[in-house]
Amino acid sequence: xxxxxxxxxxxxxxxxxxxxxxxxxxxxxxxxxxxxxxxxxxxxxxxxxxxxxxxxxxxxxxxxxxxxxxxxxxxxxxxxxxxxxxxxxxxxxxxxxxxxxxxxxxxxxxxxxxxxxxxxxxxxxxxxxxxxxxxxxxxxxxxxxxxxxxxxxxxxxxxxxxxxxxxxxxxxxxxxxxxxxxxxxxxxxxxxxxxxxxxxxxxxxxxxxxxxxxxxxxxxxxxxxxxxxxxxxxxxxxxxxxxxxxxxxxxxxxxxxxxxxxxxxxxxxxxxxxxxxxxxxxxxxxxxxxxxxxxxxxxxxxxxxxxxxxxxxxxxxxxxxxxxxxxxxxxxxxxxxxxxxxxxxxxxxxxxxxxxxxxxxxxxxxxxxxxxxxxxxxxxxxxxxxxxxxxxxxxxxxxxxxxxxxxxxxxxxxxxxxxxxxxxxxxxxxxxxxxxxxxxxxxxxxxxxxxxxxxxxxxxxxxxxxxxxxxxxxxxxxxxxxxxxxxxxxxxxxxxxxxxxxxxxx
Numbered sequence: 001x002x003x004x005x006x007x008x009x010x011x012x013x014x015x016x017x018x019x020x021x022x023x024x025x026x027x028x029x030x031x032x033x034x035x036x037x038x039x040x041x042x043x044x045x046x047x048x049x050x051x052x053x054x055x056x057x058x059x060x061x062x063x064x065x066x067x068x069x070x071x072x073x074x075x076x077x078x079x080x081x082x083x084x085x086x087x088x089x090x091x092x093x094x095x096x097x098x099x100x101x102x103x104x105x106x107x108x109x110x111x112x113x114x115x116x117x118x119x120x121x122x123x124x125x126x127x128x129x130x131x132x133x134x135x136x137x138x139x140x141x142x143x144x145x146x147x148x149x150x151x152x153x154x155x156x157x158x159x160x161x162x163x164x165x166x167x168x169x170x171x172x173x174x175x176x177x178x179x180x181x182x183x184x185x186x187x188x189x190x191x192x193x194x195x196x197x198x199x200x201x202x203x204x205x206x207x208x209x210x211x212x213x214x215x216x217x218x219x220x221x222x223x224x225x226x227x228x229x230x231x232x233x234x235x236x237x238x239x240x241x242x243x244x245x246x247x248x249x250x251x252x253x254x255x256x257x258x259x260x261x262x263x264x265x266x267x268x269x270x271x272x273x274x275x276x277x278x279x280x281x282x283x284x285x286x287x288x289x290x291x292x293x294x295x296x297x298x299x300x301x302x303x304x305x306x307x308x309x310x311x312x313x314x315x316x317x318x319x320x321x322x323x324x325x326x327x328x329x330x331x332x333x334x335x336x337x338x339x340x341x342x343x344x345x346x347x348x349x350x351x352x353x354x355x356x357x358x359x360x361x362x363x364x365x366x367x368x369x370x371x372x373x374x375x376x377x378x379x380x381x382x383x384x385x386x387x388x389x390x391x392x393x394x395x396x397x398x399x400x401x402x403x404x405x406x407x408x409x410x411x412x413x414x415x416x417x418x419x420x421x422x423x424x425x426x427x428x429x430x431x432x433x434x435x436x437x438x439x440x441x442x443x444x445x446x447x448x449x450x451x452x453x454x455x456x457x458x459x460x461x462x463x464x465x466x467x468x469x470x471x472x473x474x475x476x477x478x479x480x481x482x483x484x485x486x487x488x489x490x491x492x493x494x495x496x497x498x499x500x501x502x503x504x505x506x
Contacts (some may be wrong), residue, residue, distance in 0.1 A: 006133065010146055011209055013128045020121035029147050030249055035129050037256045038091060042072035043134075060264070070094050076126050080119030087116045087122065135239065162296040162342060163378060165409065166389075167195045169425050170294055170340035173370070173391055173432055177206060178232040180291035185273040185328055187243030188267075190254030192294040196241070197261045204229050205320075238265040242290065246272045263293065274324055275307045285423055289334030289394075290495070296342035297325035299385065318354035322347055326390070327359055330366065333394040338369075345373075345386040348462040360459035367396035372404045373464040374426060378412025388464075400437040400449040403464050404428045407446075443469040 017028045041062055048059040052483050063071055070091050075083055092114050116122045176182055176196050184192045229236060241263055243254050258266035271278060299322050308324065315327045322343055329339050339399050346357065348371065362368045370391035376384055393404075408422035424446065431440070431447035440449050458466055478486075 007146065007349070009132060011503045013125060014126070014147070016121060016124050020116065020118050022115060022121075026249060027115055027208055030112075030252070032129070032147065033252055033256065034092070034112055034114070034126070035125060036132075036134060037252075038087075038095065039072045040128055040134060040256070042097065045071065046073070062388045067094060072126075072130075076364070078113070080123040083126065084116075084119045084122050113301060149354045162191055163409070163411075164191065164195070165425060166342075166374070166378060167191050167294070168199075169372075169429060170342075170389060171195045171199045172429050173389075174292055174294065174338055174340050176200065177234065178229050178240075181242070182240055182292045182294070183242040183244075183290040183332060184293065184295050185244050185269070185325065185332065186295055187245050187254050188247070188250045188296075189267070190243055191255070192296075193241045193243055193263075193266070194257045194261050196292075196294070197236075197258070197263060200229060201234075201262075236263060238267070242267040242269075244269050244271040244273045244278075246270060259434060272307075273328055274309060274312065274321070276309050289337055289339050290332055291334060291335070293329050293333055293339040293341070295325065295329060295339070297322060299344045299383075316354045316358050318352075321353065323354055323358050325504060326362070330394055335395040336393065338391070338393045340389055340391045342374075342387055343390055345388060345463065347390075348388055349466070351459070356460055359462055362390070362392055363398050363401075363455060363460060365395075366398070367393040368398045368401050368452075368462075369393060370402040370432065371462050371464065372406060374406050375409065375413050377417075378409055380413065380417060381415035388462075390462075398452045400451050401455060401462075402432065402435050402440070403448055403467060405446045405464050405468060406432060442472055443467060 011090070013032065014028060015022075017031065022028055022031065045062045048057075051057050052059065068074065069086070075086050075091065078086065092112060096112055098339070114122075117127065171192070176199065178200055182193065182196050184190075187193060232240075241258060243251075243258075243266065245251055245254070248270060251270060255266060255268045257259055258268065280307065305319055309328075311331065312324050312327045315330075318321050318324065324341070326341065326347070329341060333339060350356075368390070370389070372389040372391070374387045374389065376386040378387060379385065404424075406424045407418065408424050410423035410425065411417045412420050427446065434449070435449070437449040440447055442448060454467075455462065477483075
């Protein structure tokens, strides 16, 4: 979530588009997305040039010698009269052409065009976007989240980003490997896939091989010169990452994010994964299913029940998307494949036939490994729903389930979501890595195990409150007669004060 000066800058940019005659919110978001992409394309080119100078690592150039004037760092210095025709007639056609046919990214950029007609609006937009700290952390995602909040439909279909630190916890729990195939059936802006790539870069790069450079605005960034992922580069480039969604604007953001994190040809598809036309067999190296699926599926929204894949309804007959997505994820995983998925609390304890059937399937036909309870403010200000994370492996058997009660995530649990000291996420990850069913038996603590047999006895209830033992402090109260006497004295004092006040105003 963005705040302070950055929020004001984005709001000012939005106002400029509005005053410049572009009033459709989706158009504004797409135009800002395109310009961000053009800027970050130049940033990525500069980083690769620096890496080439330092380590001799060759790369596929985004700009030929004849196209150097199309780089952001060049045209942002031009006046509006020169900038507008250059960007409209050469820059946009260039990056439509640079997303060559056959790549999934070309699906989302082939129709891109500059809708800005006023020179003054373009120069202001370019200046403002140049001042945004886009190379810091996940600012691109935070920016999009804020822009999305301006849509009147935002949140209706569950379209809000999963907080980055929650995503990172889920990625750290699953520990994806560079040989695996990763998917998100409702990828949105690609936050889960991007975090997997960042995890791989950090995990498979030796610290001495990291060099810190600064960009043209003086902001630091890392260059990985001793990349231990090099042997897997082709797999990462085009086979490893798969994302599906039916919001084209989000998919443009997802594709841009992945490309700028070193995934040149991410398999990002416009697809309703719950529908009948979602393939039974999956593309590229995932023909037998995916190794890892990370997801935060929509919890609500419209659902065309007649178009839902019959195979999903045979497993769980329901219109609830959160249940259907879990069945879908199990279908998409290969045997031994694993998932960490965000679900609303209702999935954990709902008593309907579909809820119980889904939980029975997870526990009795697969290996349900963990239920991590999250505080209700994690998705504020966009939603106050209580959620949890289900961690499971397709196939196998469940003997014991690890539970963890996250009560704080390092941010305030109100709409402001400001940093606070309380944060259970590091302890949650440590407890997961050191878990032991024989030792983690204290249900008064945050982490403990519950046997599958006990869970079956509760009608497959997975809510942490069903099993956690709460410690209550004994409080001493005065006897009723003493409390009544205190109330009489208090009332007498109030009456005396009112009498005195009455005398003053007469």
